[in-house]
Amino acid sequence: MTAMTSPTPAHSQQGWFTRSEAWLDQKGKGAWIAAMVLGFVFFWPIGLALLFYMIWSKRMFNKSCRSHSRKPWASHGMSAMKPSGNSAFDAYKEDTLRRLEQEQNDFEGFMQRLRDAKDKAEFDQFMDERSTMPAEDSSDEDRTEKSH
Incomplete structure (x- = not known):
């Protein structure tokens, strides 16, 4: 069988x-x-x-x-770097990308200067507070020593 x-x-x-x-x-x-x-x-x-x-x-x-089963759309992101074949558009695109990079660098520099200024202001405030505290503490100690 x-x-x-x-x-x-x-x-x-x-x-x-x-x-x-x-x-x-x-x-x-x-x-x-x-x-x-x-x-x-x-x-x-x-x-x-x-x-x-x-x-x-x-x-x-x-x-x-x-x-995930189809071709991912994210792969088209690199197509912005390829030449289009139109020289006027490619020149415009290159100029715009260069300008945007410069603006990004300028902005990052501005943000760094802003952070540095904030850090300096906070440090100066800390040092000012610290310099006034020992004077107050020592005067309190002097008063307690004189009273005894």
């Missing part, structure tokens, strides 16, 4: 974890959060494990849980 093996569907070959993960991804971030909350309610280590998994797999911070 020979056993006939029927072809198994692809999803049955996957583990239960993979199927669950795919199902939650289809439902979106709300399903992940609901699963985590239910995990905390019924058995807190499950909720904690789901929270750690969501953070580790970056599901917590994606706009959508399904976005």
Whole structure:
């Protein structure tokens, strides 16, 4: 007697974890959060494990849980550095980027000077308070010695 093996569907070959993960991804971030909350309610280590998994797999911070399967939009950020082919636009872009870098450097320098001035003012105030305290303390000691 020979056993006939029927072809198994692809999803049955996957583990239960993979199927669950795919199902939650289809439902979106709300399903992940609901699963985590239910995990905390019924058995807190499950909720904690789901929270750690969501953070580790970056599901917590994606706009959508399904976005990790598509090409990430963040890779387009480097396209700003590539030449567009239009020389006038490229010159304008280069000038604007140079100007923005200069403004950023100027602002950072201003903030550093502001922090330095604040630190100096706080230190000067501390030194002024410190210089007046020993004079008051020594005069108190002199009065108590004279009264004895």
